[in-house]
Amino acid sequence: MKHHSIGEFEELVLLMVAALHDEAYGVSIQENLVEKLSKNINISAIHVALKRMEDKGFVKSRFGGITEDRGGRRKKYYVITALGKRILDSQYELRTELYKMIPKISFSR
């Protein structure tokens, strides 16, 4: 099976796409990420991540209707695919597993 790799930022975007189910498009993803991370993220980074994940098959897209505030341009909505969900699950498992391996000792400050 082809190995599916995912970057850290891509993972965040993918999580957000999954979270915003059916309402995920460029601006909404950016706004939510900025809010959660309290860090400025450029929209172009989101677009790049979405394009790459679409190529890898983690997300699917569809066009929405034309709205006034977008200058007549359509929204492009993204939804997570089954493959995307599997990747998120395996990432989650990997992290949890690793987290559990941390010995219970007090850490130096």
Added chain:
Amino acid sequence: MKTRLPKWPLLFLRWFCREDYLDEIEGDLTEIFFHRHEHSPAKARRQFLWNVLKHFRPEFIKPIKLKTHHNRAAVIKNYFKTSSRNLIRNRNYAFINIAGLAIGIAVCMTIFVIIQFQTSFDNFHSKKDRIYRVLTEYHHADAAKLSYGQSVPFPMPKGLKTAFPQIEQVTPIYASHNDQLQVLDVNGAPVKNFKEQSGVFYTDPSFFNIFNFPLLAGSYASLKDPNNVLLTKEIAETYFGDWKTATGKTIKLTGSYRVGAGLFQFPPIVLKISGILATIPANTDFQLKLVIAFGTDFTGDRIYGLQNPDWNGTSPDFGCYVLLPPNISADNFNQQLRAYSRKVQSFDNKDSHIIQPLSEVHYDTGTGNCSNKTISHGLLNVLWMIAAFILSIACVNFINLSTAQAVNRAKEVGVRKVLGSNKSQLQMQFIVETFLIVMTAMMLSAVVTILALPFVNRLLELSLSFNVLDSREAVLFILTVTIVVTALAGFYPSIVLSRFNPVNALKSKLTVNTAKGMSLRRGLVVFQFVIAQVLIIGTLIILKQMNYFMNQPLGFDKDAIVNVPFRPDSTGSKLTDYLRQQLLSVNGVQAVSFSSNTPVEDGNDSWSTFRFNHAIKESGFNTIVKFSDNEYVPTYKLQLTAGRNLQPSGPTREFLVNESFVKSLGLKPEDILNKEISIWGDLIKCPVVGVLKDFNDRSFRHDLAPLLITTNSTMYRQAGIKLATTNIASAMQSVKKIWEHTFPDFVYEYKFLDDKIESFYKQENQLAQLYKIFSAIAIFLSCLGLYGLASFMAVQRIKEVGIRKVLGATAANIVYLFSKEFILLIVIAFAIATPIAWFCMHYWLQDYAYRIDINWWMFAAGGLVAMVIALATISFQAIKAALTNPVKSLKTE
């Protein structure tokens, strides 16, 4: 008001972004923009631009694809193939096109090489931007008039050094002329004699701190000590055979120096060779041969020397160069220098000094320079203009022939259009075709230029070379010319050709005589002939003026007079008496006179101020002073209008003056006789005994100058020998023998007076030769175009001619039919060319005090020449057309 997205970033985004992503990206950016805009419009705009820029990355950029899906290489290959086939099919036109362009470009290249050489003078010195020449600014009685001279007062260099310690370097430079040199052997005995007309300089080591002339052996510092000399490699080789062995050897120099009005001889000095300079480049005005330490002999503390602590007079041939530090501007320094002049000069001396950048020295035709090879910016511009005009004539030929031929290509264009080519592709095809021709012409012209350069070098006495790989400018020039010519010559025809309507083109409904195309071609022919005729008329006027220089009576005899320089000795008259007796015994010698110089000189005269008739103040004008014996008047056949000739005398006793002198004083010839004149600060005081009829004592550039002639045997430098016109060669042999016998250590030279006068106008002569060539090329190129056009017309109108002949036209009618249109065009061109030529030549003639009047016949002759040549060109084709059998031309379709 509705808020708008920033225009340029949006356009940029739409330009680069992939269509399938544009909805998403532009939409998102727009949404963000409007969202932000409510808070801060300026920030929103900035952010929008930033966001657009951030999207400019490979993922979103449109794939770079060719607009056409043709096989590009094949298309271009096809262009070349059709172009070369077409050229081969129309060999004659192709030849005319290529030959015309090649000649035009070759003229351009040659002029480029000349100009490149002329503008490269003294640009190789590393500190060139800070080097300045000190000039003397002469203030004349007429306050509005200023003139400049390169000579400065003797104390100038030293004075500048002490008064302006901030100047980096100051160097004196004395340019000596006509020095006799003897190579000495180890015992100091003379071995070989040489004479240097110029190139002997006296200067100090700082000269080489200012200018870059590399040294092969020895040191610059050796010039600190008097009697040391640096030779160039070439001179060392001429004198000693091998430059490597020259250092340390000695030479003896016999020269003269000028002070005020007099040329003085100093006793021979022995110089030691202390170093060898590398070959002096051709593009410098300092054509050094021998560089003698400043301080040697008369440049040092000898009492008879140049050395004159006086700030109020300049020492002839004595100049000064300075190297300013980077932080001082020339303007600033000039102000200080003016103030300094006021301070050191006497109160009534209004002259002042200024500095001139080195970059202007070569172009200062008024002041001149050490090499006396100056060229004005005006002349350089005229050369550029001629180059441009001749090139444009060649381009016009090309345009005319290609558009005239267009009808032949119409079918090809039609087929190409039907098969789907668009206008821009067709234009591209014709541009490629032009480019092919231009490239061929360019290669040919490089060959022509290389072949022509030796000829140009001989004509202009230059040493030019054309090496394309050598200079970046040359490569740039060739590229520029290729592009400009391709654009000029190819642009219009390509538009005309690509415009054809395919339906008409394929139905053969096109005729070449569309009104618009014809009038453009007519206009271009007129343009060519205007240029050609201006050049022809200009050349005629220059030649006429040259003729005038040589044939206008000068007021004295210049035929069969030969001048031989000699060296006076302390015996004075004894030597001249001996020489005279020897010379007069030679068969064919009619008269002999000894003098300082000839009646006419070009800038080689001694001038002096004078006092007239015991006046307290000196007169307001200067006079030329010539020294000669009593034989001067009969030998040169000068005319006396009043009084008598000089009495034979060794020392100075009496004066002769010319009419201009008398006129300048406001007197009548009779009134001046027996009045006393004193020159050289009362050193010479004598009465006037005779008045000479005015003769041209300077070149025709200048008016007559006031003149004094008096005897003084120590000042004679040359013999003037009047020969009988028969047996000149054998008489000259005898003269040579006498000289070699009398002056064994002296290089024998002679010059005929008429040759010398001709040499005054050398630059004009060279220019006249150059213009002759240019106008010949211009008319040749114009006619080449005309020939092509006429032959084309003959082919086009072959049926018309056939029908006319069937209906009874004679051959003469047909020839007239062809010629009348061109005659009209040439007449129009003549009408335009006349005022232009008149204006240019009138302006040119203003340089000469003596000049010809511009006559109507010069214009008529120029016009006629152009007309006759053009008609001869056309008539060849016209007669051929007129003589074709109408049966043949009408039978075939």
